[in-house]
Amino acid sequence: MTHQPDAIRVDAISKTYSGKPPVQALHPISFAVGAGEMVVVLGPNGAGKTTLFKILATLLRSDSGEAWVAGLPLTRSREVRAQVGVISDPDRSFFWRLDGRENLRFFAASYGLRGPAFARRLDELVAALNLGEFITRRVGSLSSGQRGRLALARALFHHPTVLLLDEPTRSLDPAAAGDFMRLLGDYLHHHPRASALVSTHRLGAAAPFVRRALVMNHGRLLADGPPEALMQQAGLPAAATRTEALARLYAHYTGAETEYGR
Amino acid sequence: MDVSNWLIMLWAAFRRDVKIALTYRLAFVLRFLSTLFQVAVFYFISKLVTGSPPGLEQYNGNYFAYALVGLAFWRLFGISLSGYAGAITEAQQMGTLEAQALLPTPLPVLIFGANLWPYLYAFGETLTYLLLGLLLGAPMAGANPLAALLIALLASLAISGLGLMGAAMILVFKRGNAVSWVVEAAAGLLAGAYFPPELLPPPLQKLSWLLPHTYALNGLRGALLKGDSWRQLAPAMLALLAFVIVLLPAGVISLRWALGRAQIKGNLAQY
Numbered sequence: 001m002t003h004q005p006d007a008i009r010v011d012a013i014s015k016t017y018s019g020k021p022p023v024q025a026l027h028p029i030s031f032a033v034g035a036g037e038m039v040v041v042l043g044p045n046g047a048g049k050t051t052l053f054k055i056l057a058t059l060l061r062s063d064s065g066e067a068w069v070a071g072l073p074l075t076r077s078r079e080v081r082a083q084v085g086v087i088s089d090p091d092r093s094f095f096w097r098l099d100g101r102e103n104l105r106f107f108a109a110s111y112g113l114r115g116p117a118f119a120r121r122l123d124e125l126v127a128a129l130n131l132g133e134f135i136t137r138r139v140g141s142l143s144s145g146q147r148g149r150l151a152l153a154r155a156l157f158h159h160p161t162v163l164l165l166d167e168p169t170r171s172l173d174p175a176a177a178g179d180f181m182r183l184l185g186d187y188l189h190h191h192p193r194a195s196a197l198v199s200t201h202r203l204g205a206a207a208p209f210v211r212r213a214l215v216m217n218h219g220r221l222l223a224d225g226p227p228e229a230l231m232q233q234a235g236l237p238a239a240a241t242r243t244e245a246l247a248r249l250y251a252h253y254t255g256a257e258t259e260y261g262r
Numbered sequence: 263m264d265v266s267n268w269l270i271m272l273w274a275a276f277r278r279d280v281k282i283a284l285t286y287r288l289a290f291v292l293r294f295l296s297t298l299f300q301v302a303v304f305y306f307i308s309k310l311v312t313g314s315p316p317g318l319e320q321y322n323g324n325y326f327a328y329a330l331v332g333l334a335f336w337r338l339f340g341i342s343l344s345g346y347a348g349a350i351t352e353a354q355q356m357g358t359l360e361a362q363a364l365l366p367t368p369l370p371v372l373i374f375g376a377n378l379w380p381y382l383y384a385f386g387e388t389l390t391y392l393l394l395g396l397l398l399g400a401p402m403a404g405a406n407p408l409a410a411l412l413i414a415l416l417a418s419l420a421i422s423g424l425g426l427m428g429a430a431m432i433l434v435f436k437r438g439n440a441v442s443w444v445v446e447a448a449a450g451l452l453a454g455a456y457f458p459p460e461l462l463p464p465p466l467q468k469l470s471w472l473l474p475h476t477y478a479l480n481g482l483r484g485a486l487l488k489g490d491s492w493r494q495l496a497p498a499m500l501a502l503l504a505f506v507i508v509l510l511p512a513g514v515i516s517l518r519w520a521l522g523r524a525q526i527k528g529n530l531a532q533y
Contacts, residue, residue: 017528051528057364060528082366092357095278097285102278109274110365112267138285 005071007162007195008033008056013065015051015219025051028065029221031214035161036192038185040206041199042250043216049199050088051219053166056197057086070161082111085155087168090148096140100131100150103139104157111158125153129183145176152180156187163196169205177205185209203250207242215253222253271367275375276382283379297387301394304329304456317458321487327400331483332455334391335414338384339449339475341377342421344442346429346517349376354533363530370517373429381418388414392486404489410482413495416502417478421445423509424474430513430520436533449475474505 012028026048033039041049054060056069058077067074070083094103101122108118126132131153134146142150148168155163165184169177177200185208188194200206213230215223223230227245231238234252239245247258283290308326311318321328350373353359362372396402428441452459452466453475459467470476481498484490524530 015528054528059360059363059525059530061526078366078368081364084364086364088360088364089357093361095282095358096356097282098278102281106274106278107361107365109270110267110367112270114270 006032006068007035007037007070008197009068011066013055013062013067015055015060015062024219026062026219031221031224033195033197035195037212038188038196038198038209039212039214040210041197041214041216042246043199044254044256046218047216047254048219049216050166053088053164053197053199057084057088057164082158083160084162084164085158085160087151087155087165090151090168091144091171094139094147094150097138099138100135100142103150104154107154108157113158121157125156128187129153144171145173145179148172148176148180149183152183161194163194163198165196165198167199167201169200169202174202174204177202181205181209203246204243207246210242210246213246213249215249217254223249267367268371271371272375272378275372276378279376279379283383294390297390298394300333301330301391301398304333305398315458315461317460321483324401326398327395327487328458328483329456330391330395330400331486332479334388334395335479335482336455338381338388338414338418339421339478340446341380341384342418343425343446344428344439345377345380346373346422346425347432347439347442349373350429350432351533354531357531360531369521370514373517400487402486405487406485406489406491406495409490409492409495410485413478413481413485413499413502416499416506417474420474420502420505420509423506423513426513427516430516433520433524433530445473449473452476454479474502474509477501477505
């Protein structure tokens with residue numbers, strides 16, 4: 001039996017931002033995401049989610065600990081970048097004067113996707129993510145939902161083995177957020193070796209796809225597991241829906257007010 | 263080091279920026295018009311200059327021809343000095359810097375790529391200035407264009423070293439590209455862009471030799487206005503080569519250090 005490395009392995013990484021006073025954004029945390037797994041990260045603003053995502057995407061260096069993405073240590077940053085698809089700020093990360101196709105052409109070139117290979121992959125993603133209606137329009141004229149789908153197309157373009165999606169539904173309305181999560185779920189269903197770490201505040205949109213959740217607050221990892229098991233561990237009463245379960249967990253661990261109470 | 267990937271991305275960045283520039287057609291036209299007006303302004307100013315003031319003797323007292331060369335190459339040098347920092351600031355403001363930093367291609371390559379279209383555009387402007395000057399009587403009949411091209415290339419590389427240091431400053435301090443401000447102001451005063459350094463007090467004339475612009479403009483005027491031979495231009499070229507050898511690696515090291523620092527502080531995209 002061959003050993004399959006974890007898609008993501010985090011071993012006691014921490015991060016403090018210098019300043020007066022310094023801010024410890026991430027206390028040492030550890031977890032792993034298996035190949036083919038989709039894990040949702042929950043937590044309020046300031047929980048340390050974005051810091052975690054930036055470290056895993058090699059945009060930020062941790063102060064201590066180690067992490068591996070796609071079996072590679074983060075010190076091999078260029079190789080890691082070739083293996084991951086990232087969404088960090090879908091609204092402001094495109095060249096707004098260019099259309100969607102030209103934007104994708106630029107970013108895809110870095111992965112060696114040009115000419116017929118680019119055209120083939122573009123056709124696949126236009127069909128899979130329903131981009132046809134706006135791919136030739138300037139990005140500046142697109143709605144947030146359309147830009148979100150374009151960001152997903154960019155993240156998926158080079159067939160990444162690991163997806164790091166930091167609040168990809170941030171500026172989407174509930175229907176668009178639901179669409180986005182459905183498209184992501186479809187992609188992962190058809191690519192069983194691909195893994196995803198997704199942070200979101202859209203519990204309703206994420207609920208159908210959540211098999212495992214990480215709950216973070218104040219830079220600490222407070223809970224890690226399937227929502228139902230976490231509910232039991234926390235002594236919470238059974239929830240009627242997955243959305244309610246996530247909301248109750250979120251409220252329990254973060255002290256936040258949700259529509260299902262605190 | 264994947265050089266083929268670098269070349270692909272340089273081309274991708276160039277193509278991207280040409281396409282973006284083509285969406286601003288009016289700016290294209292207006293900038294061309296500004297070229298016409300600037301040449302006209304110096305043409306008429308030159309009518310005020312009579313006789314042969316110090317520094318103009320070697321150009322037969324032709325102030326228009328003298329200023330034309332300074333004017334023609336100033337934007338090209340400006341791209342080397344401020345273009346890299348400008349590319350970073352623009353990408354920070356548009357929100358595309360982090361998206362590019364996530365690519366497997368090293369960010370310095372993409373920053374360099376973002377300066378290619380501005381370089382080509384500025385080179386086009388340089389040729390336009392020279393052509394207009396020729397039409398207005400600037401004496402360039404015996405010019406040595408190949409030598410001028412080599413001098414412009416060496417000067418661009420040398421000044422790029424300073425420009426990369428400026429880009430590093432932008433990454434560290436976010437605003438205040440002091441390198442560009444100081445060098446541009448000093449070069450404007452000392453290097454002989456619009457008037458001969460011989461008009462300056464002697465101590466300031468000595469300072470002018472610390473700037474690559476001074477050697478570049480001397481060489482360019484020699485090549486274009488006097489038709490100097492390669493041998494006559496060799497001192498200027500060698501001086502520029504020395505600047506390239508010192509400044510360019512210093513600039514690259516500064517930028518790499520600043521990018522590493524931004525990766526630790528987590529402020530790459532902040533401006």
